[in-house]
Amino acid sequence: MLVFTNLKRALLALPVTVLALGFMSGEVRAEVSGETAYVLNTFSFLVHGFLVMFMAAGFAMLESGLVRSKNTATICLKNIALYSIAGIMFYLVGYNLMYVNVPEGGFMGAFELFYNPGEAELALLAAEEATVEQVKAVTDAGYSVASDWFFQMVFVATAASIVSGTVAERIKVWPFLIFVVVLSAIIYPIQASWVWGGGWLDAMGFSDFAGSTLVHSVGGWCALTGAIILGARTGKYGPDGRVNPIPGANMPLATLGTFILWFGWFGFNGGSQLALGSAADATMMSIVYVNTNIAAAGGVVAAMVLTQILYKKVDLSMALNGALAGLVAITAGPDLTNHFTSLIIGAVGGLLVVIFVPFLDKLKIDDVVGAISVHLVAGVWGTLCVGIFGSGTVVTQVIGIAAIGAFAIVASSIVWLILKATVGIRINEEDEANGSDMAECGMEAYPEFGRGSQTF
């Protein structure tokens, strides 16, 4: 066995060495030449991971723009807090529960504390003189476990972000954050293990490329149960069935948030190719980018056209939500090789939002930012599309949607109800009237702006 006296030299030398060895041994040995593939796969997770991480900023801006100014500081706080908590909980519990030792066809992984880098990786990093075996032990995994953790962690945070928008303007900060703890430590990882961890839904053939169901509909279901259990904002629904529009305070921020989300979605879907170490992977990743963009564009245009027809105006917030619905819809199957299908999938997503936002209002389900229509409805639609247009079957897709939906509804309802019964989840009426910012954060978001008091 080769032993190098200098780590850096050794690593640079490896591909050549091994190739030479491979040739000398008379057979083609692919495994260690995979070092370049390992680097590329890992870097793909990092790059796409930082894009998805930035979606936290996108949600923060979207929601900041769509709430009233008296609740804006609180929504900012909730967004940075939930991103932080989701990351910590996924580190403490979630990752292992989602990925480690999931039995084939099983229902969850390991209840073990702390994700940490693998032993092979630590050995490689600690070695002053890395051996070929040490490098091979690491590169055989295909990518650095830490890079995978990073990429998966930002997905959990996305699921949590979805909830915060719906329940804004009336929920208490700390109870909401406790919900995030449970969501990111338990609820999200368990159902995600069913598919991405190699559990029972994966064994059935259920397919969800980047999480229309696993991320978006789960966030959407939690938002829905939260909205129902929490109740609508005071004044949103009038006595005689009237729906009072409560416009958001800062539409450019909502627009910025949407653009950031769109930007981050290339990481969300593109990174979910999970590899960049071959021509096939790079090609498919490119197709995923193209489909992602086309579906979002289709969502925007469809939502604009429909609002123009229905209301004789083009509603900006519908156009923004149309983009997001197109993105959510394509997320289950952005690997379709016919781009026109993506255009249709995204466009239908945009139409669904325009239909479902007023429909939820009719049901008096008060969703401040439209997240249920965007993430749940378009998420279900997109997951079905994999059965209709893609590699899956409709029946299996429906089973997956239903199973994950049932689990998310039950689990989240239990958590919301326990929180409601114990610490309480709703701010009191006076605080709601004055805005949660003064009550919860002791500050105003825009202390110098405003036309004076705006009790909605």
Add this chain to the structure above:
Amino acid sequence: MLVFTNLKRALLALPVTVLALGFMSGEVRAEVSGETAYVLNTFSFLVHGFLVMFMAAGFAMLESGLVRSKNTATICLKNIALYSIAGIMFYLVGYNLMYVNVPEGGFMGAFELFYNPGEAELALLAAEEATVEQVKAVTDAGYSVASDWFFQMVFVATAASIVSGTVAERIKVWPFLIFVVVLSAIIYPIQASWVWGGGWLDAMGFSDFAGSTLVHSVGGWCALTGAIILGARTGKYGPDGRVNPIPGANMPLATLGTFILWFGWFGFNGGSQLALGSAADATMMSIVYVNTNIAAAGGVVAAMVLTQILYKKVDLSMALNGALAGLVAITAGPDLTNHFTSLIIGAVGGLLVVIFVPFLDKLKIDDVVGAISVHLVAGVWGTLCVGIFGSGTVVTQVIGIAAIGAFAIVASSIVWLILKATVGIRINEEDEANGSDMAECGMEAYPEFGRGSQTF
């Protein structure tokens, strides 16, 4: 021929295999070892493409900041809509017209519907057992076609974004979007095929690295004809030649937009190296990044110094536009290896903006955000610089600038005039006074802010 029984193994094995074969066959065979280069080239398009995509957010914020609050929701809507439409049209028509079957020295590509992934790529992705030939058929192209489409698509959207700022605050939404349809489907692709598609200007030796002329001046010309045909905003020019300043409503957003554009410009120029598969490409790409940054910095400082001298104050909006002008100016030739030249090119760009913004006002050409000075004037300057400092000749550069300018002026004027004569392009006076937001979007951008009514 080797046939692998497992795609993933096969792809990982390829480099080794082929090297071994190459050696065995007694000659050096480079072609298939290009798989790593293919992956890197493709990933460069994706990474730089998502940076340029984010420029759509930059334009949206820049323009949101520089219009009045009563027109802010509309400008947000136009920005997300134009980005969507440009992408769809480039998918439907533009890409083929720009790139496919452009005759050598010709004037346009194919009028064919739908860009789609190439056959070789689809065959590779569909293969359960990919052959060496199948991989080679894909990697020989150098990069995934889908990644190139993505990268080129975001450039079209940039050209369209330029127009929206100039004609803001008085144009109707839908007619503007029809203009974007024609721009992104026809006008932009045809002239771009002359150079980047290998058409007649390319054959002449006209050089435009990343599009000072092909993207920025084209956007600028369309903005100029639009501004003239549309007319100035009511009240902008007083009876006795007075120019009434109309300050933007939200300068931090304009600043954010400029930073986002600067950030995205590393994708714009860096990605236009078009390859990352060799030491030479990576080195040149790095030089492009450095020049891009230095030129922008030069534009800021030059604009600041000149406004200080002229007006005894440092005008923030001029500093921002100075950055953009520096960026536009270096875009035609960011591959110069003497960075000092970039500093000069960018600084002159910054000076030009400070001179041309009031000059256009003298001509009563009302450009809300200064886009004509930034994208057209600095774009022409930058394209000339390739002749002065770089690889091109001044004569050829002038021919290219003039030809593309003439085409853009004529084509865009025809479209604007047809739109004006048919559906009309200008909102009525009452809507202009009240703001296009209520008229076109049925909402306010900042419903809770404001000192009350601000008729300009």
Add this chain to the structure above:
Amino acid sequence: MLVFTNLKRALLALPVTVLALGFMSGEVRAEVSGETAYVLNTFSFLVHGFLVMFMAAGFAMLESGLVRSKNTATICLKNIALYSIAGIMFYLVGYNLMYVNVPEGGFMGAFELFYNPGEAELALLAAEEATVEQVKAVTDAGYSVASDWFFQMVFVATAASIVSGTVAERIKVWPFLIFVVVLSAIIYPIQASWVWGGGWLDAMGFSDFAGSTLVHSVGGWCALTGAIILGARTGKYGPDGRVNPIPGANMPLATLGTFILWFGWFGFNGGSQLALGSAADATMMSIVYVNTNIAAAGGVVAAMVLTQILYKKVDLSMALNGALAGLVAITAGPDLTNHFTSLIIGAVGGLLVVIFVPFLDKLKIDDVVGAISVHLVAGVWGTLCVGIFGSGTVVTQVIGIAAIGAFAIVASSIVWLILKATVGIRINEEDEANGSDMAECGMEAYPEFGRGSQTF
């Protein structure tokens, strides 16, 4: 020697060629096969560099959000100007002073004008027929010098950005920018050469992975001397020791700025691995990403919990600064392989901010955005942690902190005092009352918002 007749072919052929040669010559030759490593190392600098560049936008938004509206345009101007000036000065003087010909164990590099690409790189780019030697001459360096310049340049700008927040709302624009000239041309490069240039502190074993001390504490020390020499804002400290809170005008922008900084920090720390050309580098880079995120999350949660305990509210601005403090704290040693340590390091950073912000107010040191607590205090803490938990020793770390602190204090004080004695650094009282925007920029940041005059 092989001579190729076509550069592109030659470069693609290289890996294969050289491998074959290596094998033929009977020994393993790693050096030229490093071309892929060269490309990956270089691309890492570019990608991580553009992330750090975007931190300039983060600082601009953070500071825009935390100042009053009457000083917002000025802070935007200062941020884009300082980024530009830092880049130009690092090009003109700084890079050479920091890196070129630093004697082993020495105190600074070369006083030479102009950074420019290396001769080997220029020769490669100029060659029509690149030889193996020409490629090797470039790739032996490990990465493109231009990419390194880009990455290092954005670090200088970060140091300068730190200062602008502290001294906001009362400093004159041009004198501040002169300070930035000296900071980025002289102060920063000299002390950075002591460690990253291979100078005396590096020889001692002082360790600072990505700059808790070299970047953040240096910026913090300059901010501290500036705040003291400049004095507090009028009205900040009442006669009887009362501290008057002066709330920021736009908290969503401050939140956005924090998210952008967090996003950019993956470039700051991840790119400081300085290489991506091996499995070990990619693995360590991934661990750096994970630690960076966990530390920031720890900072947020710790700051939130402590403010809840102390004030019975969760202060949004403390949560934001907690994130930044966690990030600063982990920056000296994000390569720890036990993530739990990162959580602690970041959390303590968050606690320190909550303690030091009111403590500085007690000392009547007026820090508008809390930058001294974030960047100096947490920077010192993080640098110590490398001695406590990591590879360094506490004694050496203390020596480094003290030496760089002493240098930064003395050098910056001299510059501030000279500026104060000559051109003056503080705007006059009337301008301060009316806001620096009208005085310095001749414009308002939000001309249409506001409840009328707000003299604080």
